[in-house]
Amino acid sequence: MFLRVLCPALLIMAIMLSTGVLSSASVEHGKADEYQVKAAFIVNFINFIEWPDTALSADSFTIGILGRDPSAGAIGALKGKTVKGRKLLVKYFDDPEEARNADLLFISPSEKRSLPLILKNLRNRPVLTVGDQQGFARSGVMINMVIVRKRVGFEINLPASHRAGLRISSQLLKLAKEVVEQ
Amino acid sequence: MKNRACTPLPCRSPFMFMCRRPAASFPILRLLAFIATIAVMLTYPAWPAHAEESTSDGAPAADLTTLTIEQLMEIEVDTVSGASRYEQPVTEAPASVTIVTAEEIKMFGYRTLADILKSVPGFSVINDRNYQYVGIRGFGLPGDYGTRMLLLVDGVRQNDTVYQSGYVGYELVVDIDLVERVEIIRGPGHTLYGANAMLGVINVSTRRGRDMNGVEVSGAAGSYDTYNGRLSFGKKFAGGLEMLVSGTYLYSQGQDLYYPEFDAPATNSGWARDCDRERSGSVFLKLAYRDLMLEGGYVKRDKTLPTAPWGTVFNDSGTETTDNSLFLDLKYRRTFDSGLDVMGRISWNQYNYDGYYRYNDAGEGEAPLLYTNVDKTRNSWIAGEVQLTSELGERHKIVGGVEFRDALRMDQMNYDTEVNLDDRRTTWNTAVYLQDEYQVFDSLVLNAGVRYDHFDTFGDTVNPRVALIYSPFSHTTLKFLFGTAFRPPSGYELYYGDGATQKANTDLKEERSTNYELILEQSLGRHFRGTVSGYYTRVKDLIVLTTDPADDMLVFRNIGKVECKGVELLLDGKWDNGIRGRISYAFQDVRDVAADEWLANSARHLAKLHLLFPLVREKVFFGVEEQYTSAKKPAPTAGQETFSSPT
Numbered sequence: 001m002f003l004r005v006l007c008p009a010l011l012i013m014a015i016m017l018s019t020g021v022l023s024s025a026s027v028e029h030g031k032a033d034e035y036q037v038k039a040a041f042i043v044n045f046i047n048f049i050e051w052p053d054t055a056l057s058a059d060s061f062t063i064g065i066l067g068r069d070p071s072a073g074a075i076g077a078l079k080g081k082t083v084k085g086r087k088l089l090v091k092y093f094d095d096p097e098e099a100r101n102a103d104l105l106f107i108s109p110s111e112k113r114s115l116p117l118i119l120k121n122l123r124n125r126p127v128l129t130v131g132d133q134q135g136f137a138r139s140g141v142m143i144n145m146v147i148v149r150k151r152v153g154f155e156i157n158l159p160a161s162h163r164a165g166l167r168i169s170s171q172l173l174k175l176a177k178e179v180v181e182q
Numbered sequence: 183m184k185n186r187a188c189t190p191l192p193c194r195s196p197f198m199f200m201c202r203r204p205a206a207s208f209p210i211l212r213l214l215a216f217i218a219t220i221a222v223m224l225t226y227p228a229w230p231a232h233a234e235e236s237t238s239d240g241a242p243a244a245d246l247t248t249l250t251i252e253q254l255m256e257i258e259v260d261t262v263s264g265a266s267r268y269e270q271p272v273t274e275a276p277a278s279v280t281i282v283t284a285e286e287i288k289m290f291g292y293r294t295l296a297d298i299l300k301s302v303p304g305f306s307v308i309n310d311r312n313y314q315y316v317g318i319r320g321f322g323l324p325g326d327y328g329t330r331m332l333l334l335v336d337g338v339r340q341n342d343t344v345y346q347s348g349y350v351g352y353e354l355v356v357d358i359d360l361v362e363r364v365e366i367i368r369g370p371g372h373t374l375y376g377a378n379a380m381l382g383v384i385n386v387s388t389r390r391g392r393d394m395n396g397v398e399v400s401g402a403a404g405s406y407d408t409y410n411g412r413l414s415f416g417k418k419f420a421g422g423l424e425m426l427v428s429g430t431y432l433y434s435q436g437q438d439l440y441y442p443e444f445d446a447p448a449t450n451s452g453w454a455r456d457c458d459r460e461r462s463g464s465v466f467l468k469l470a471y472r473d474l475m476l477e478g479g480y481v482k483r484d485k486t487l488p489t490a491p492w493g494t495v496f497n498d499s500g501t502e503t504t505d506n507s508l509f510l511d512l513k514y515r516r517t518f519d520s521g522l523d524v525m526g527r528i529s530w531n532q533y534n535y536d537g538y539y540r541y542n543d544a545g546e547g548e549a550p551l552l553y554t555n556v557d558k559t560r561n562s563w564i565a566g567e568v569q570l571t572s573e574l575g576e577r578h579k580i581v582g583g584v585e586f587r588d589a590l591r592m593d594q595m596n597y598d599t600e601v602n603l604d605d606r607r608t609t610w611n612t613a614v615y616l617q618d619e620y621q622v623f624d625s626l627v628l629n630a631g632v633r634y635d636h637f638d639t640f641g642d643t644v645n646p647r648v649a650l651i652y653s654p655f656s657h658t659t660l661k662f663l664f665g666t667a668f669r670p671p672s673g674y675e676l677y678y679g680d681g682a683t684q685k686a687n688t689d690l691k692e693e694r695s696t697n698y699e700l701i702l703e704q705s706l707g708r709h710f711r712g713t714v715s716g717y718y719t720r721v722k723d724l725i726v727l728t729t730d731p732a733d734d735m736l737v738f739r740n741i742g743k744v745e746c747k748g749v750e751l752l753l754d755g756k757w758d759n760g761i762r763g764r765i766s767y768a769f770q771d772v773r774d775v776a777a778d779e780w781l782a783n784s785a786r787h788l789a790k791l792h793l794l795f796p797l798v799r800e801k802v803f804f805g806v807e808e809q810y811t812s813a814k815k816p817a818p819t820a821g822q823e824t825f826s827s828p829t
Contacts, residue, residue, distance in 0.1 A: 032246065034259040040246035041254055048251075081247060094657075094705065113653035116624050135576050139624070150258045175251055 035071035037152050038145055039078055042130060045143055046083045046104060048172035052165045055126035056103060061086040064102025066093045066118065067111035070132075075106060096121040104128040107141060115139055119160075126165050137180050142166070146177060153177040276619075276629040276649030277663060278368040278701050278715050278750075284361060284389065289794055290805045294358055295350040295386065301807065302366050303752050303766035305382075306788060307350070311458060312487050312503060314351045318381040319368065319717070319748055320770030320784040330669055330693075332379040335386045336477055338511045341378050342533035343589040343609060344561045344673040348384065352462035353505045355479040357430040359400065359412055360466055362389045368750075369697045369717065370667035373617045373631030373647045374569070374581065380667045380695045380721070388468060388477075391416035391426040398428075406458075407435035424470040432462045439488045441496075449496040457488035457499050473516040482506040491539075498540040500554065508532040523571035528564070535559040541598070555598040561673070563589040579619040581631075586612040592673045602680040609673065611637040617647075627651040637670050640691045657705035669693040675725050675738040684736040691740055695721045711754045719746040743775040764792045787812040 042063065061083055065075055069092065079090045093099040096118040105127050111118060112133055119140045122129060129141045137144035137155035142164070144155045155178040161168050173179055246254065280302050282292075292298045296314040299305045306317040316328055333340045333348030335356055341348050367383040375383050394416025401411040414428035436458025445452035464481035484504040490496040511529035518524070537557035544551040569583035588610040596603040617631030629649040636642050647665035654660070671690035679686040699717040706712055724742025729735070748770035756762045768788040772781040780786075789810040 032257050032259055036246055037254055037257050037259050040249060041251065043247045044249075044251045044254065078247065094707070113625060113659070114655065114657075117655070134573070138576070147259065151255055152257070152259055153255055172251070175255065 033074065034147070034152070035074040038132060039071060039074040041145060041152060041154065042075065042104065042106065043078055043081065043083060043088075045128065045130065045172070048169040049128055049161075050167040050169075051103065051128075052126050055165070056084075056086065059086055060089050062089045062091055062102045062104070064091050064093050064099050064105045064127075065108060066096065066099045066105055067108030070108055070110070100125050100127065102127055104130060107131045107136070109133050115141070122164075124163060124165075128164075128166055129160070137178065142168075148177060155180065275367075276647075276651060276661070278661075278699060278713075278717075280366045280368075282364045282366070284363060287358060287361060287364075290792070290807060292358060294352060295354050295364070295384070298358075298364055299350060299366070299384070300809070301790065301792065303750050303790065304368055304748070304768045304770070304788070305366070306785065306811065310491075311489055312485055312491075313347075313349070313353075316348075316350055317784070319719070319746055319768070320772040320786075320788075321381055321719075321721075321744065321746055321781065322784070329378060329672065330380040331382045331384060332375050332377070333384050333386070335479065335509070336388055336511070337385070337513070337527070338477070338509055338529050338531070339565065339587075340507070340509070340531070342507075342531070342561045343563055343587075343592055344533070344535075344559045344594060346378055346669070346672045347533075348378070349505070349507070351483075352432055352460065353481060353483040353507070354386075355464065355481045355507045355509060356386060356388055356466055357412060357428060357464055359398075359430075360388050360414065360426070360428055362387045362393070368715075369663060369699055369719070370645075370647060370665040370695065373615045373633045373645070374583065376585065376613050376615075376633060376635050376645075377611070377637075377668065377670050380669050380693070381719070388466070389416065389426065390418075391424040391468065391470070392418035394426060404434075406437050407433075409433050422471055424468075426466070426468040428466045430462075430464045432460070434458075434460045436460060436486075436488070441489075444490070444496045454488035454490070454497045457486050457497060457501070459486045459499070459502075460484070473514055475513045475515070476511070477513070478508075478510040480506070480508045493541070495540045495542050495550075495552065498552075500538060500540040502538050504534075504536040506532075506534050521573045525569040525571075526567070528566045530562070530564050532562040533559070534561070553598055556596065558593075558595040560591055560593040560595075561589065562591045563587055577621040580616070581619075582614075582616045584612075584614050586610065589673075594673065594678055596680055602682070603678065605677045605679075605686075607673065607677065609638055611635060611639075611670070625653045635668070637692070639670060639676060639688075643668050643692055643694075659701075659703040661699075661701040661703075663697070663699040663701070666694065666696045668695070669725075671725055671738070685730070685733075687737050687739065690725060690738060691723060693721060693723050693725055693740070695719055709755050709757055713750070713752040713754075715750045717746070717748055717750075720744075721746070741776070744781060745773045745775055747771045761796070762794045764790075766790045785811045 046061065063075065063078060069075065076090050078088050081088045091102060093102070099105050099118070100122060105122070107115065107118060107129060109132065115136070116139070119129070128143065130143045130145070131141040132145040134146070137157045140157060140160050142157050142161045146153055146155060154176055156168060156173060156176045157180040158168065159180070159182065282298050282302070287298065290301065292301070296307045296316070299316055300307045304319050306322060308315050308317070308322070313327060315322055315326055316331060318331060321330070327345050328348030328350065329341070329346040331348050340355065365385040365387070367385070369382065370379050394414060396415070396417065398414040399412070403409050410430065410432035412428060412430040414426070416426040418424040438453060438455045439458060441452050441454065443452070460483070462481065462483035464479065466479045467477065469476045482504065483506070484502055486499050486502040490501070494501045509529060509531045511527060513525065513527040515525045516523070535558065539555040539557065540552055541555055542550050542552055565585070565587040567583060567585045569581065571579065571581045573579050588608070590608055592609055593606045594603060595605070613633060613635040615631060615633035617629065620628045620630070622628050627650070629651065630647070632644065632646045634642065634644050645666045645668060648663070650662045652660045670692050676688055676690055677686045678684060697717065697719045699715060701713065701715040704712045721742070721744040723740040724744055725738050725740055726742040727736055728739050728741065730737045748768060750766065750768045752764070752766040754764050766789070770784065770786060770788065772784040773779065774781050787810070791806070791808040793806040795804045
C-alpha cells in the first residue's frame, strides 16, 4: 500500500523536477512554420547553383514536388516568383519518370522508401534534388534540409551534383552542416 | 447488472478449465518498475540550459523568400513532422491503419465517434438505445462495451477497470468537434499498446489551441427535440502558452417507440413514451507550454431506456443510466538535439456509473408494487508512463518504455430493498516494452517488439509483435504482420455477484489473441490508392458468461474460442476538382470454434461507399454515404436475459 502511493508520487516529482530545470532556460521567440522556411530555402538554393548552359529554358524554372506535398502549399506558393530572371513554375509529380523534366525536384518524405529508384531515374539529368529526411544526403540527394536546434540547415552531396553537371557555389558549401564528398 | 446481458458466446460445452491461483501481489515488481522509471528520468540530466537566442524575431511568413540563407538559418521553426511515432505516414505504419481527419468529420457531419467508426472499413456499430457497441472485423457483441478495443484520447487510456469500456457515443469524454484526427488501427497494433488492444486501437487526437485561434460557437437543433450547443476558445499566446477550453451540452427528448412484444393494455399498448431521453454535458481543457501539456476532460451523460431491459417495467421513464468520466493528464515531451525523444506522463482517470432499474414486485392482477434497483460503479485510477525513442545509427529506431496503472478504487454496488452487492477493491498492473524499427534495406523495414505486462489479478503475460514492411516499387507497399494481444479479466467479470443469480469468479485469467495479417497498398496513378488485406485472428480463453450446472448460477469462465478470417478491400480516389470518394468491401468469417457456428451479430459482408462533391469552393460539400451489411445471426439467447435491441 505504501509503494502504491509512493511510486506515482515519485514519478510526478521526477517529471516536475526535470521539466522545472528546463523551462527556466529559454525564452520563446517568434516561430515560423517549418515548410514556409524550407520553401524559402528552396528558392535561395537556386541562386547558388549553376546549371549546364543548355539545361534551363529561357523564361521559366520548374520546381517539382515528387510524392505527397508535405508543405501544405508553401512550396506551391512560390509559383510566379522570379529567380535567375526566370518565372518559377511548380509542378506535382507522382511518377519519377515524369519528374525528370523538373529543374529542381523536391522529394517528399512520402517517397522515402523508393528513393533509390527515384535517383536511378534522375541519374545524369541536370535536376537539383532536394529532400528533408534524415540520411537523404548520404543516399545521393544533392541538398538535404535538416533541423538542428529547431533551425533549418542543410547537407550537400557534392559527387551527386557533379554527376548531374550542376555546380554548387562555395558560399553554399560553407554554410552546409555537412558535405558528403566521396 | 449493467453487463448482465453480456453473453458473449452461447456456451455449449462447459468443460472445465485449469484452475489458476490468482497471482500473489508482488510489491517487488512494482518497485522495480518504478526504480526503472525514475532511473530513466534521472539518467538524462543532460537536459540543461539550451538557451535559445534568435536574432530574427519571426519574419512575416510571406517575406521569408526575400531573406538570405544566413538569415533563414537563424529562424526557429515549429516542426510539424517531429519524430513522433504517431505521425509516421500510413504506408510506414506496422499495421492496417485508417485515419479520419477533422475535415472529413465536418464534411460528412459525423456527430459521435460511433458515426466515424461506422464509416471505417471492417467496423460496425450497433445501438441498443443505451450504448453503442463496436464490432471490429465481424467480432462484436451486444453487451461488449468496447472491451477488446483500446480507446485513447491524446494517448490517455479511457477503458476503465470495472467494465473496460471504450465509449463511442455522447458518453465519450471529448466532443467530436474538438477532434483533430482519429487513428484507427485494426489488429493488435504496436507493442506500445497493452491490455485491450486485441482487435483494434482507436486513438483520438484533439485540436490545438492555435488551430482554433479564437472563439467558436456552434449550435444545432434536430428531430425528436434534439438540441446541442458548444462554446470553445483556443489560442496560442505570444508568451508561448497555448490553450483550448470548451464546453458542450446536448439534450434529446428522443422518440416514442412501439414494441410489438409489449402490445397489451397493461403495458400502454406497446408504446414507450418519454423513455428515450438523452442528456450529455462535457467540458474539455488543454494547456500547453513548451514541452509540457496539461489536459483534462469531464463528461456526464444520462439516458432513459425504452427497451425495458432485464425484466424491468415497460414504459417507465425511471429506468435510466448515468455515466460520467473524468481525466486529467500531465505530459512532458521533448526531442533533444541528439535525436532522443523523451515522453513522460501521469494521469488521473475516474469513471462512475449509476443504473436505476424499475421493477414491479406485484403478482399477476395485483396493484403495481414498484421499486428501484440501483447498480453503481465507482472507479478511479492513476497511471504513469515514461517512453524513450532514439535512433541508433542510420538504420535503427528504438522505442522503449515503462507503464503502470493503479486502480485506487474499484467499487461495485447493487441494492434495492436490501444490499445485493458491495464489493470494494483496488487493483494494479505494470508493463515494460521495447520495440525496434530496423531499416534492413532501403526497401525493407523490420519492426519488432516485445511487451511484458504484470497484472495483480492474473499474473504475467508476454506479447511479441513483428511487422515486415516491404516496398519493392515506389507505389507499392507490402506488409506482413504477426502479433499477440490480451485482455485481462475485468473487475465486473471477476467480482460481480448478487448472491441470487450471478456469482464472482476470481480465478479468471486473461483472454489471448494471435493475429496474422498480410496487406498490400498500391497507388494507382495520380488519383487512386488501393489497399487489400487478409487476416487471420484466433482468440482463446474468451471470457464467457455461462451457467454453472452445480448451482445454476451465472458465472464468467475462460471457455470461448473464436476464429476470425477475412479480407478487406479499399479504394480511395481524389480528383483535382475536389471530388473524393472511398469504396470498401469486407468479407469476414467469424466462428465460434467450440460450437462450430457463426458468431452472433457478425455480418459476413460489409460494403461502404463515400462520395464528396464540393459545391462551394471547399466550403460546402455534398456527401453521400452508403452502407450495406449482410444479414446477421441474432444475438444468442443463452443465459436467461437478452436484449431487445430495436434500432
